[in-house]
Amino acid sequence: MPVAISNILHKYGAFINIAARQTLAAKTVLIGSIFLLLVLLLTYNQLWLAIGQDTAEPTMNATFLWYLLFGEMIILSTPKIERILEQDIKDGTLAYYLNKPISFFAMRFCENLSTMSLNFLTLGIFGTFTVWLLTPTPPFSWQEFPLIVALVYFSATINLLIFAAIGFTSLWLEQVRILSMTVQKLAFILGGAIFPLSIYPEWFIDFARYTPFYAIYYLTIKLSYDFSYAGALQAFCLNLLWLGLILGFIWGAYKHLQKKVNIYGG
Amino acid sequence: MHNIIEVNNLTKKFILKKHQKGLKNLFHPAYQTLTAVNNLSFAIKPGERVAFIGPNGAGKSTTIKMLSAILYPTSGEARVLDLVPWDNRQQLSYNIGTVFGQRSQLWYHLPVQDSFALIGKIYDLSEITFKKRLSHLVRLFEVRDLLNTPTRSLSLGQRMRCEIVASLIHKPKVLFLDEPTIGLDITAKAIIRNLIKKQALEEETTLLLTSHDTDDMEKVCQRVIVINKGKLIFDDSLSSLRDSYLNKKYVEFTTESGEKIRQEINTRQTSVKAALDKLVKDYHVTDLTIENPPMEEIIKEIYARGD
Numbered sequence: 416m417p418v419a420i421s422n423i424l425h426k427y428g429a430f431i432n433i434a435a436r437q438t439l440a441a442k443t444v445l446i447g448s449i450f451l452l453l454v455l456l457l458t459y460n461q462l463w464l465a466i467g468q469d470t471a472e473p474t475m476n477a478t479f480l481w482y483l484l485f486g487e488m489i490i491l492s493t494p495k496i497e498r499i500l501e502q503d504i505k506d507g508t509l510a511y512y513l514n515k516p517i518s519f520f521a522m523r524f525c526e527n528l529s530t531m532s533l534n535f536l537t538l539g540i541f542g543t544f545t546v547w548l549l550t551p552t553p554p555f556s557w558q559e560f561p562l563i564v565a566l567v568y569f570s571a572t573i574n575l576l577i578f579a580a581i582g583f584t585s586l587w588l589e590q591v592r593i594l595s596m597t598v599q600k601l602a603f604i605l606g607g608a609i610f611p612l613s614i615y616p617e618w619f620i621d622f623a624r625y626t627p628f629y630a631i632y633y634l635t636i637k638l639s640y641d642f643s644y645a646g647a648l649q650a651f652c653l654n655l656l657w658l659g660l661i662l663g664f665i666w667g668a669y670k671h672l673q674k675k676v677n678i679y680g681g
Numbered sequence: 682m683h684n685i686i687e688v689n690n691l692t693k694k695f696i697l698k699k700h701q702k703g704l705k706n707l708f709h710p711a712y713q714t715l716t717a718v719n720n721l722s723f724a725i726k727p728g729e730r731v732a733f734i735g736p737n738g739a740g741k742s743t744t745i746k747m748l749s750a751i752l753y754p755t756s757g758e759a760r761v762l763d764l765v766p767w768d769n770r771q772q773l774s775y776n777i778g779t780v781f782g783q784r785s786q787l788w789y790h791l792p793v794q795d796s797f798a799l800i801g802k803i804y805d806l807s808e809i810t811f812k813k814r815l816s817h818l819v820r821l822f823e824v825r826d827l828l829n830t831p832t833r834s835l836s837l838g839q840r841m842r843c844e845i846v847a848s849l850i851h852k853p854k855v856l857f858l859d860e861p862t863i864g865l866d867i868t869a870k871a872i873i874r875n876l877i878k879k880q881a882l883e884e885e886t887t888l889l890l891t892s893h894d895t896d897d898m899e900k901v902c903q904r905v906i907v908i909n910k911g912k913l914i915f916d917d918s919l920s921s922l923r924d925s926y927l928n929k930k931y932v933e934f935t936t937e938s939g940e941k942i943r944q945e946i947n948t949r950q951t952s953v954k955a956a957l958d959k960l961v962k963d964y965h966v967t968d969l970t971i972e973n974p975p976m977e978e979i980i981k982e983i984y985a986r987g988d
Contacts, residue, residue, distance in 0.1 A: 422805045429802045437790065511784055514750040514766075516774045517803050674753050 426517060427525045434529035448491045448534060449541050452484075456542065459483055460549050477550035478640040484542045485563070485636040486608040489571045490599075492534035496527040496575060500582025501591045510676045520669050524579060531575050535568060554640040563638050566650055570635040573654055574602075576661045577627065583668040586675060606632025611640075627657040684760075685855060685887050686725040686748065691757035693718040693743050693911075717743040719911035720757070727854070730881055730888040732898030732905045732919070736977050740911035741891035742859050748889070749779045749857045761855060775804065778853035780844050782860035787832040793843050794828040797850060804851035811850070818846045821883075822876055838869030842876065849880065856881070858890040862897055874900040895927065895973040909980050926979045931972045932956065937965040 438445065463476045500523060503509045512519040547553070555563060581598060585591045603609050606628030612620050623629045630653035638647055699711040718740040725731055733741050746752040748759055750766035750773050759766060764773045779786075787796040801811035819825050822842045827835060835843065841861060848856060858877065862870040878901045881888050890901060898905050898919060905922045907915035915922065930946045930953055942964070946956040953971065960966060 426802050426805070429799050433788070433791065433795070433799065440790075507784075510746075510751050511779075511781070511786070513770055514774050514777065514779060515803055516771050516805065676752075 427521060430522050430525040431529040434526035435533055438530045438533045445534065445537055448538060452487050452491055452538050452542050453545055455487060456480060456484065456545050456549070477546075477552060478554045480546045480550055481553055481555070481639040482611060482636055483609075484546050485567045485639050486606075486632060488535055488538050488542060488567055489574050489632065489636075490602070490608060491538055492531045492571050493575050493578060494527045494530045494534070495578075496523065497578045497582035497591050497595045499523065499527070500579060501585035504583070504585045504672065504676065507676065509672065513673060513676075520579070520665065524575075527575060527579070528572065531571060532568075535571055539564065555638070555642045559638075559642045562647055563642065566635050566638065566647060566654075569651070569654055570631045573627070573631050573658050573661065576658070576665065577631075580661055580665050580668070583665060583672065586668070586672055601626070602628045602632060605629065608632050608636075611637060627661070630654050630657055683727070684724040685727040685729075685762060686723075686889065687758075687760045688724070688744075688748070689722050689758045691718055691721045691744065691747060691759055692716070692755050693740070693747060693752065694755040716911055718747070718754075721908065721911065721913055723906055723913060723916055725887060725889065727887055728885045729904055730878070730902040731890070732902035733889055733891045733908070734893060734895065734898055734905060735908040736893055736980060738910075739893075739908045741893075741908060743911075744908070745779075745857050745859050745889065745891055749777055750774065751779075775851060776854045778848035778851070778856045780841075780848045780856070780858045780861050782841070782858075782863040785832065785840065785844060786847050787840070787843060789832050792829045792831050793824070793835070796832065796843075797828075797847060800847050800850050806851065814850055814852065815846075818849055821880060822846050836869075838865050838872065841865065841869070841873055845873070845877065845880075849886075852884065853886065855887045855889070858888065860892055861890065862892065862894060870894075870896070871900075877901055895975075895979065899923075899927075899973070907980065907983065914980065914983050922979075926982050927973060929974055930956075931974065932960065933970050933972070934960065934964065934966045935968040937967055 459480060460476065463479070500509075503519075503523070509519050512522070553560075577598065578595060581591050581595050584594060588594060605612075605623040605626045607613075607615075607623075608628075612623055612629070612633045615623075623633070630650060634646070634650040634653060638650065693716075695715045695717055696712050697715055699713050701709075701711055721740070721744060733744065735741050743752065747754050748761055748766055750761075750770040753767045761773060762776050766773055786800070787793060788799065791799075797815055798811070801815070806814070819828070822845060824839070824842050824846055827839055827843060830839075832840065832843070845858075845861070861877065862873055865873065874897060877888070877890070880886065881901075888902065890897060892898065903919055905915065905917065905919050906913060907922075928947060928949045930948060931943060932946060933941065933943045935941050944956075944960070946953060957969075960969075
């Protein structure tokens, strides 16, 4: 491996390692996320037992539980990178890293990717085990499971980048919290993170198609109940397209920031 | 000798939003321009130890941040190690070190040792080079006992010693120190000053140190640049500044009866030792401190003589 690439891996690998250790040290956050996911899954299952099982197909429960699990794995795994970046930009932390041989954005992204990956893994293990206990027959075959998980992980990474892009808007916005909340709500509705988009009217689905949430959430997590290799390829390609667009925005914003960032006083 | 730092007409203006009542800020925001650095020019030779001093708000930190590739200037030129700092950030970063007294480069929750290891990786140091270098700096700055302590648990003086070690791990040719003694007690300040000077002499590092404490420049530097309101008002050797403007000391002492007395010693007319001997003879002194004139007073005098 060329020295330059090996150095880069070594450098950013160190941040991934440190962030993982810090995530594991802050166990309460991780336990809180697991608890929230389990409550969601069990509540939904209880609702199904109370009102759903007499009126819908028996396989519907498994379909919804797996759909819900994959959606929540994306949402709950994502750390609040937008708030971290907002803080870094506003208090000048970013500027102090500009004279170090490191990309500040890559460093922060690696740290948060590390946290996200650990969250994803833990939620995945607990969630899969719980859903499997509640509905032993999944709507996909176990051979397809690794590919679905890999695509959901890819979606979670793009989701993390969307929130990183929101963090960069703090150069123009007073507070990014409102924008981040709006995007979260849009992801729930336009991405069908709560209920599959197929239950909405056609015009709504057509509109959702032009947003990143359609590919990141709906197309990917839909594979849990409607798997096909063509569908998986479509989800991957569309996600790749959005990844390019989001990275383009981040690159432009980061370049702009490096010139605009100011530190006042002492 | 070729200059290691060259600054020509460097200017930095900040545009600040003015506070206005009601909804005016939303529809018709008003701005004001603050000139932090105003047409500043100077040059520094390799190995020089230069104090960059001035009162609060003089533009010292802003200048250092432009020279260390953190801020873009509004106009003017600067070259550090033959590189334009803000255009060659990555390239320059391997050869400069920065210490900001009010900003830590160590990871708050990590043991100091881990922060040093991360910094070694940031600067692409091999394991062997890093260990050798760290071992030398740990001995020089006497931080061996602090290596396993998380940054958050260090005292300010201990933290500052570790900050300086962190900034020297990659063996920079130029070290920028922005208020390295701010907030420290007298003993800690003395230790830090001695260590900075010792290291600079040992490795022939060029130092640019900002401070509003005149003791920092006296103990560490050979040359002094004084700026006020972003403009250069003095640039000469420390001995020249001392002869011209630092020719008095203030002695504050407490007598046995609890009375606090402040006296001025003119060091041109009498030595500090002779003045203290007389004091001890005349009073029953229980406590005593000696201070240089404050920065504001020196600047006032530079201006007065300029007029």
